[in-house]
Amino acid sequence: MNSKPISLEDLHLENWPNLILWAAPIMFLLVFIEWGISAYQKKDAYSTKDFFAASTIGLVNVGISALIKVATFGSALFFYNISPFTIPLTWWSFPLCFVAIDFARYWAHRVAHEQRFWWATHITHHNSSKYNLSVSFRLGWTQHIKVIFFFPVMFMGFNPFVFFICHQIAVLYQFWIHTEYIKKLPRPIEFIFTTPSHHRVHHASDEHYLDKNYGSTFIIWDRMFGTFMPEAERPTYGITKPVTSYNPIYLVFHEWVDIFKDLKKANNFKEGWRILFDKPGAEVIASREKEELPKQEKAPLEEEEVLA
Known part of the structure; x- marks a missing residue:
């Protein structure tokens, strides 16, 4: 058991590095570079309305993350304090925590595709018919309730700071895999890590591609649990019942509205x-x-x- 419980004041959250905020300018620059290349090559990779919808959703989501930061890492602190385990804050605790987080992300992601309630928190990320770097910004505003899937990782005894850093890196990893410009990578990389090729399959609405490749950073979980599929023909992106709106509020909440209507019946x-x-x-x-x-x-x- 921890010899002395840590309080939120002890954490000094205001001094913790916001890696996602620091990376944001680079991410937007890469989006515009990809957009420029696709326009030059006359590829239909971007839509102005779709881009602004994704950007608005992403910026609001950053604001929500900031507002609930204390609650999120208050949870991490709570489980750290009650855990009978204590993993010291050393260099090896970071990769260990990262693997644990990625394992939890696999199951959170899989459940979000297999149960409608959780799908409503995730559908925003899939309801674009485009596939480009800006799609990584489309994260539903209600997705934050999936934090409960990470409680077991918090309970393992990782220092909250370690969890915070690893969680941010895991989120940032998702950015580069949302592109059609990176083809299949060398086999060792494709075997272990989630790549753009794997994630293109995941974003497909083609029946044979559905519910595949849930891995966030590591594709090994899909290989282990039978949800892996390699990319063959170019996928058709989006959801099986396409949406035509570019209204961010509609894109975030349309599935919740449909669930509510069905519940009334x-x-x-x-x-x-x-x-x-x-x-x-x-x-x-x-x-x-x-x-x-x-x-x-x-x-x-x-x-x-x-x-x-």
Whole structure:
């Protein structure tokens, strides 16, 4: 057990490096370079409206992250203080924590594709038909509730500062894999790390590509748990039911609105649970209505037979 609990004041969060904020100018510069190259080559890689939608979503998300920073790392501190383990703040604690975070990210990401409630926190990242560096900015404003998937990592006894740095690096890694300009890399890299080739498959709406390549930094989790698929033909990007709006608020909340509408039609708790936690696209209400329709059509026939 930790000999002395640490408080938020002890952490001095205001002095911790904001790697994402520091990297932002470089990220935007690379976006404009990629956009310029695609325009020069007359490729349909960017849309002005899509770019501004992604940028707005991303900037608001940065603001939300800043607002809840204390709550997020207050959670890390809470689990660190109650953990029976203490991993010293040394150089090797950083790679160890990073691997643990990436493992948690794999499962958080996978669940976000396999259960509709969590999909609603993630769909914003997928509802663009484009695939370029700016797509990495499209992170749903409700995605922060997925912090609960990282509680086990926090409980492992990593110093909150180690968790903070590794978490930021894990987020930054996602930027460079959102491009079509980097083709397949040498085999050792493709075997261990998530690359643009792997992530293009993940962003596809083609049926055979769906629900593949969840890995954030390491693709080895997909190889281990049977969700890996190599890239073959060029994917069709977006979601299976495309959205045509560029309104950031709509792009963030449209799935939540649809869930709420379906919940209002639910007849019982079981239906409500299925609406929330069945796979995205499972038409719970439509299936029930199809089952009820033959019964409604059959009843008048039975009455006519009685009268006859």
